[in-house]
Every structure is written in C-alpha cells, then in structure tokens.
Amino acid sequence: MKIALDAMGGDFAPDAVVEGALLAAETLTDEVEIFLIGDQDKIHSLLQKHGYTGSRVKVVHASQVIGMGEHPTKALTQKPDSSIAVGYGMLASKKVNAFCSAGNTGAMLVGAVFSVKQVEGILRPALASFVPKLSGGYGIMLDVGAIADCKPEILEQFGEIGSLYAQHVLEIDNPRIGLMNLGEEEGKGTMVTQPTYKLLKENQSINFIGNIEGRDLFNDRADVIVCDGFTGNVILKLAESIYDILREKNFRDPFFDRFNYEAVGGSPILGVNGNAVIGHGVSSPTAICNMLHLANKMAVSHVSDKLRKYFSA
DSSP, rough: OOOETTOOOHHHHTHHHHHHHHHHHHSSSSTTEEEEEOOOHHHHHHHTTTOOOOSEEEEEEOOOOOOOTOOOOOOOHHHBBHHHHHHHHHHHHSSSEEEEEEOOHHHHHHHHIIIIBBTTTTOOOEEEEEEETTSSEEEEEEEESSOSSHHHHHHHHHHHHHHHHHHHTTTOSSSSEEEEOOOTTTTTTTTTTHHHHHHHOOOOTTTEEEOOOOOOOOOOOOOOEEOHHHHHHHHHHHHHHHHHHHHHHOOHHHHHTTTSSGTTEEEEEESSSSEEOOEEEEEEEHHHHHHHHHHHHHHHHHHHHHHHHHHHH
C-alpha cells in the first residue's frame, strides 16, 4: 500500500505535514509506505530533525507549490512540477494507491478531474464529509462544496455514490439515504429537490427513506445525507463553528469532540478513478495522520473500483 502526501500543502506545511506523516507511519500497518512530495531539502531536514531513520517514509521532489489563494486551473497549468500535480501524476500512473493534500482545495478538485478523470457514467464527482451520529459512528454527507448548483440527476447519483461508500468503507449494511430538505413531506422543497425526491424514490438500487430536515443530521434517520454543495458546505462550516465555540467556553463532550476536523482528517473526492482526500487548510499533525488513515481505508476497501463497476453496469 502506497500513499502520496503533499508535504507543501496547508497553512503549517511542511512542518505539520511531515510530523503527521511520521505519526501515521507509527500507527499504520507495516506494509504502508508514505511518499512525501515537495521540496526535498526541507523535507529531509525535517525528517532528520525528528530523528527518522526508517524506510517507510520516502521523499519525492517537487520544485513548485500551488498557493492557497491561486486560481486552480491556471496554477495547475503553469506549475506542472507542483506537489499537487506530481501527486496526481503518481496516482494516475498507479504508482500510489491514494493521494492526500491539505493544500488548495480547488486545485485538488480540478486536478482530480483532469488527471485521474471522473468515473465513466458519473456526471460530477462529489466532495464528501462525515457526520458524527449520537448513537456512535459516522454517516456521510455529500456534496459539501464541489458543486454549488446541482441538477436532480446529479443529486440522485450522490445518493448512489454515498450508499456505496457507506457500505464498503463505513461498513454499514443497507445504508439509508436521506435528501436534505425543508420538510419531510414528499411535495416540499425547491425546483431541484422535488424532482430529486422522485428520482431517488424510483431508484431500486438504494435504500431511500425520504426527505430529512436539519434536525435529523445527527440522529439515525439516515446514514447518507444528500444535498448540493452550497447547502452541504454551510452545514459543515456551522458544525465546525459549534466545536470552536464550545472549546472557547471550555466545554468538552465526547460527541462534540467529533465535530473537530482533526477527528477524521479530510474529505474524500468521490467519483474519480482513484482515492483522493482533501484536508483542512489548518491541518495539524493529528489531522494529517488521520487523513492518511482515511486514505488507507479507502484504498483497502477498493471503493473507487466498486464505484467504477457500479456505474459501468
């Protein structure tokens, strides 16, 4: 198992990224190798600083870096030797099983589509996030920012994509699919969610349980929450703010601790021919470590292959 990691991506890179990679190397199984991509001199210096002498963390040189504020498409075109471009090149050529970065989110999304390509039959890839459940475990919500405006056919596919991920990665049998809406009744919603409801209801491949409301996010009504990227991103950022507020007030609770972005480490890009994970820009070593664990779990489950098989049938 080989996982590529953008060593230059994130607000605290490369220090936090290298430290997170070393944490992951200690906790992942022995057959996992981590490839740190970026300025080799800086990376080697940090590995030496931490006293690392093992062979499971390797360095791949990339002479360029895409900044957090750069235009994604323009940056990828003008910086072919950036750590993100090199990482996707390794994923596309199957030199690695997964690629992770806490760098420029737009560049990671654009790079996924232009390098490893989206799965044939999938209209648009989705960016997913994980929702802690009061009863334990996690559900999955998609989309959370890749596509702000979605057609009903795209949202229907999000239900299928999320169902496959929940089944094979989260190990949920017959996952329940809920459509985020402003009421439970079938006739509620917008010009997009109303026809989406009908498509999901008629889809015999998934276990659609109907509309859900915001208050159902953390209960057990649905394992997969379907929404457009605008709605999903608002929900995600709201949850992050709740965690920040509780921390400021010195309130700690095991459930709300799982609102912390570090708990899972990143958001998978689903619907492309490979395993790609985007981390938070402020990722700490703990978040980087958990992002690598997430990527490894995706690769072990072969979820990308299962999506490709499903949509080619």
